[in-house]
Amino acid sequence: MTAAAEAIGIVKRFGATTALDGVSFDVLPGEIHALVGENGAGKSTLIRILGGVHRPDDGEIRVSGESCRFMSPHDAIAAGIVIIPQELRLVPALSVAENIALGDLPVRRALGFVPTVDRARMREEARAILAQLDFAPDSDQRVDRLSFAERQLVAIGKALRRRCCVFILDEPTAALEDREIARLFAALARMKAQGTAIVYVSHRLDEVVMLADRCTVLRDGRVAAASRRGAFSAADLVQAMTGRAAEDRSITAASLGDAALEDAEPRADAISLRVGEVIGLVGLLGSGADGVLRRFFGIADRAAILRAGGKTQRVDNPKGAVAAGIGMVPGERRLGLVMNLSVRDNILLPSLDRLTRGGRIDRAAGDRLVAELMEAIDIRPRAPGLRVSALSGGNQQKVIIAKWLAREVGVLLLNEPTQGVDVAAKAQIHALIRDFAARGGAALVHSSDLAELALICDAVLAVRAGRITARLERAEGLDEKTLHAAIGR
């Protein structure tokens, strides 16, 4: 069978760095081909070349057997290759239906000759397409009113409508709940049956094993392994990605102390977090599980009355929360980092007032602090002056944690701390969170990755409709299955 899309011997250099060094990759019609690798292995570069964003320095791209030269993403889309990126490209102020139809609006002739957008047909099409994804929003809803998971479904729906022949998904499930993941997989299965070729980029190896017909592993810009369904396991993939066997980091239970943070007013989702403790929060989309983090950081709709470090206080903005010794690692990295500032400036941002001597920042003390932290938590490269936007996702996430360690907060609130992060960095971040608690901190982690919560938490709270419905203790056995049951799916 002719490949739907094929990359042959692709070489791509950025300055002195060789991102891809002779990589060949193909995807057949009606096939899901997974592409995995650590951050920086070359996955993004390869899909950007397939999608017309970058031009290869050497090698050839073929679509349905014909050699192509994409000068822009537009050319790739015209050839039927569509990328669903991690950062969705939707127009926030337009409705769901308009976003899906954008670029190809259905037109009718009012009064027989005036071209007018056929809103009824547009809504109907949007409904029909999203129904394939088992998603039924109000199609007149503005896209910016939807959650991230819902926006992603809209973006996928938009591409579905284009009837592309090659569909590239970049970390599609990174921000999705299990229920949406199941929906997405059902939709992918349907597309596959219709003969669409699907390239699936993911850090979630269990998904890859479950979903992919073939899997290609990239390491340092080369193909490290390529195998067919049934011939690889998640452990094999980790070994191929990292070049070493996966370690299982077991967690030692820390000794627990006094309350580090707790609600000081009665409420259905009241929480008490003790020193040395890592508590997980889990719940379906819209359950209010992440709302707990927002409340403690002063960014919920109402001010929080809480007790932190033995003092009762009202917190209604991040400044107050930081003053109370609370730091937040938000679910989206652009919320955690000022992208055009350096690593150093980002790490020191919450601590500027502490580093000030006589009206000016003590540069030397700041530099020392940054150097220590970058070394201690292994932020690569060790270049404090580098723009933080140049770092990989895992290292960016570590910078966000570093800025709160610099501030010496007592409590860390983490929202999806390892979303879109490679396996090695994921393990490092888990160790950082445990280490933070072991040194007298306390952490509250919201995650949709149940395996992650089972691995790092002392206890996990299940949240449903703004109430805590269960508390599962490590001592009583924590695993994905019990967590699944607790959140009610």
Add this chain to the structure above:
Amino acid sequence: MSTGAPLRQKLVGQAPLLTLVALCILTAMLTDRFLSPLNLTNILVQSSIMAVIAVGMTFVIIGGGFDLSVGSTVALAGCVATMAMVKAGLVAGVVAGIAAGAAVGLANGLIIAMLGVNPFITTLGTMVLVRGLVFLITGGAPVGDEGLPAVFVAFGSGRLFGIHYLVWLPAVLLVVLSWVMHATPYGRRVYATGGGREAAYLSGVPVRRVVASTYIWCGALAGLAGVMLAARLQSGQPTAGEFYELTAIAAVVLGGASLQGGEGTLYKSIIGVFIMIVLGNSLNLLNVDSYWQRVAVGAVIIAAAAADRLRSRA
């Protein structure tokens, strides 16, 4: 990454300075009058007032905002300062002028930061409103052209070590305020707020206060520029400062500040001011029709904004 990159980055970083040098060399080749001491002094003095405005504008633009009201503020401050000076003396006049500018900035800042109104619309409104106020308080005629303190008049034309007082002022401001932007927590917070407002907010930066403060700086410095202009004109002119906002914004963008916020330096904004002033000066020396001069200046503003977009895309 690449070995060639640092040099290229350095060259791109110095693009404003290279542009200025090229412009000066070109003009000097086309006319000998350009390098005459009188002309060079003229350029310095003209640049000095615009430089003070551009410094304030740089604060606002780094903070992610925009201020169209500075031209009207210059006129307001000049008229208020001279009127107060005639009645209550030098110090009261200077203070009143700067305070009037700061008050305009405070109003802009409160409306933009606290109410969340778009900066373009807000300052477009205050631009027109403040100009109206100027005409109201002056009756549309120049004020303070008689009875200004002799020291004030001397300041407008006097020199220290052969250089006009008017030029020393922005030079000192540049040194002090560059230090504020780079060495104090306040300065770093302005950059962080402009570069990523939500991320800065979630790091505990009081972003609304920071944004409001940049407009107060901008207004107060426009007020100071108005006082300087009044000293030079030896009166308060209600029509002073027209189109200054455009020159100032163009200068800041020419100096490499990003209209998206979070980037820019005061020193390079002042290079941008020199580019704008030298351009006007050379077109004058070359006897280019004044209508064509407007066309040229407009084209430079658009080119600077386009270069800003190209930079942020690369």
